[in-house]
Amino acid sequence: MARVLIAGAGIGGLTTALMLHARGIAATIVEQAAEVREVGVGINTLPHAIAELAELDLLDRLDAVGLRTRELRYLNRRGQEIWREPRGIHAGHAHPQFSIHRGRLQKVLYDAARERLGADALITGHRLAGFVQDEAGVTAHFTDARDGSGSLDLRGEVLICADGIHSAGRRAFYPDEGPPSWNGVAMWRGATDWPVWEDGETMAIAGGLAGKLVLYPIAPAKGKTQLTNWVVNVRIADPSVTPPPRESWSTRAPLSKVLPYARRFHVPGIDIEALVRASGAIYEYPMADRDPLPRWTHGRVTLLGDAAHPMYPVGSNGAAQAILDARALADHFVAAGHPREALYRYEAERLPKTAAIVRQNRIGGPERVIDEVEKLSPAGFDHIDDVLSHADREAIVKGYAKLAGFATGDAR
Numbered sequence: 001m002a003r004v005l006i007a008g009a010g011i012g013g014l015t016t017a018l019m020l021h022a023r024g025i026a027a028t029i030v031e032q033a034a035e036v037r038e039v040g041v042g043i044n045t046l047p048h049a050i051a052e053l054a055e056l057d058l059l060d061r062l063d064a065v066g067l068r069t070r071e072l073r074y075l076n077r078r079g080q081e082i083w084r085e086p087r088g089i090h091a092g093h094a095h096p097q098f099s100i101h102r103g104r105l106q107k108v109l110y111d112a113a114r115e116r117l118g119a120d121a122l123i124t125g126h127r128l129a130g131f132v133q134d135e136a137g138v139t140a141h142f143t144d145a146r147d148g149s150g151s152l153d154l155r156g157e158v159l160i161c162a163d164g165i166h167s168a169g170r171r172a173f174y175p176d177e178g179p180p181s182w183n184g185v186a187m188w189r190g191a192t193d194w195p196v197w198e199d200g201e202t203m204a205i206a207g208g209l210a211g212k213l214v215l216y217p218i219a220p221a222k223g224k225t226q227l228t229n230w231v232v233n234v235r236i237a238d239p240s241v242t243p244p245p246r247e248s249w250s251t252r253a254p255l256s257k258v259l260p261y262a263r264r265f266h267v268p269g270i271d272i273e274a275l276v277r278a279s280g281a282i283y284e285y286p287m288a289d290r291d292p293l294p295r296w297t298h299g300r301v302t303l304l305g306d307a308a309h310p311m312y313p314v315g316s317n318g319a320a321q322a323i324l325d326a327r328a329l330a331d332h333f334v335a336a337g338h339p340r341e342a343l344y345r346y347e348a349e350r351l352p353k354t355a356a357i358v359r360q361n362r363i364g365g366p367e368r369v370i371d372e373v374e375k376l377s378p379a380g381f382d383h384i385d386d387v388l389s390h391a392d393r394e395a396i397v398k399g400y401a402k403l404a405g406f407a408t409g410d411a412r
């Protein structure tokens with residue numbers, strides 16, 4: 001019997017398996033997808049989470065597929081600079097921030113898990129459908145993800161549901177919760193090879209209250225070009241009367257839908273409209289999250305990552321918090337006298353912290369600095385300090401870093 005069963009081979013589930021393995025604890029992961037493909041576009045992973053992956057000896061592999069972020073700039077819609085700060089090692093952290101294709105990060109973790117845990121420990125094409133607990137353990141029931149046929153029952157000491165925003169584990173405990181909540185914002189995303197912008201290691205977030213553009217390279221430059229990721233977030237509807245677009249990371253959107261919005265943003269030195277036009281595939285996803293839960297752990301079963309605390313993707317925190325969950329869970333599993341105690345201690349450590357980030361992201365996270373400037377000076381400015389003082393801007397941006405555990409003094 002595996003000591004730990006994990007449903008979902010996303011960033012959270014795979015990191016948990018690797019962390020447990022590093023502590024001598026056997027885990028089996030079951031993933032619904034038939035194979036782990038490079039799905040998704042860019043994400044940022046913060047230094048405190050990269051510290052955990054470095055401890056798993058994965059830094060070289062990340063360097064091979066991702067990009068160490070040097071600087072972050074916040075701009076208004078016209079491209080005027082509101083704030084700039086160094087990131088990762090350049091900000092004094094012991095570890096870098098990585099801008100990386102989500103699928104490539106997942107592949108790094110998946111390959112490491114296969115090598116270290118053995119191919120038998122990763123089962124694909126099966127979906128968690130239910131579980132039964134008893135005094136000695138938990139039996140998890142999986143069905144064939146293609147047609148719901150067949151059945152695979154696995155027994156473990158605990159079951160970790162790391163199965164994303166539509167978690168089956170979460171639904172079992174909270175059957176009346178319904179779909180994720182949508183704030184009326186659509187996110188369109190794409191990535192394409194593009195002439196290197198600035199130093200090739202800089203990320204920009206530009207815009208105002210009605211919408212934002214996020215821009216960052218996600219792979220090392222190849223000569224004069226590099227894989228450049230963009231996201232356009234725009235409030236397109238009143239969520240109380242309009243149902244959200246379909247929540248699938250692979251929903252495609254036509255160029256004509258995003259172009260009118262993309263044209264609104266200006267970033268010095270890069271033609272945003274041309275970048276968007278050049279991106280072959282454009283993906284659409286609603287900005288959705290869920291209310292923080294009162295409990296994640298129910299006996300021998302718990303939730304992790306997006307299953308536990310899906311959050312708006314502001315402040316680069318979704319993957320980072322899933323990685324921090326994995327670390328906490330593995331540590332408590334080793335330290336606790338009983339598996340149930342481990343899961344309760346894990347929840348006690350992680351639930352309050354992640355709930356605070358979910359709530360902070362709802363009011364804009366660090367990007368709120370852009371909104372505050374627009375409120376005060378919608379037509380732009382001559383000198384940013386006349387609009388909002390350096391101390392006030394710093395309080396918004398650094399206050400968030402402290403909350404999310406990656407202020408320079410916090411990170412390892």
Ligand SMILES: Cc1cc2nc3c(=O)[nH]c(=O)nc-3n(C[C@H](O)[C@H](O)[C@H](O)COP(=O)(O)OP(=O)(O)OC[C@H]3O[C@@H](n4cnc5c(N)ncnc54)[C@H](O)[C@@H]3O)c2cc1C
Pocket residue numbers: 007008009010011012013030031032033039040041042043102126127128129162163164165166167168189249304305306307313318319322
């Ligand atoms: C396909 C995909 C693409 C994404 N693209 C982006 C992106 O471009 N940018 C971004 O910022 N974030 C993206 N995300 C979200 C981001 O990866 C997560 O917010 C973050 O990494 C937290 O990871 P997680 O492991 O908790 O959840 P997820 O990354 O969502 O992983 C959950 C995993 O569980 C599997 N799963 C779901 N239900 C079951 C079940 N019942 N049984 C077994 N397995 C199940 C899923 O297939 C998935 O592999 C994407 C997520 C997915 C699944």
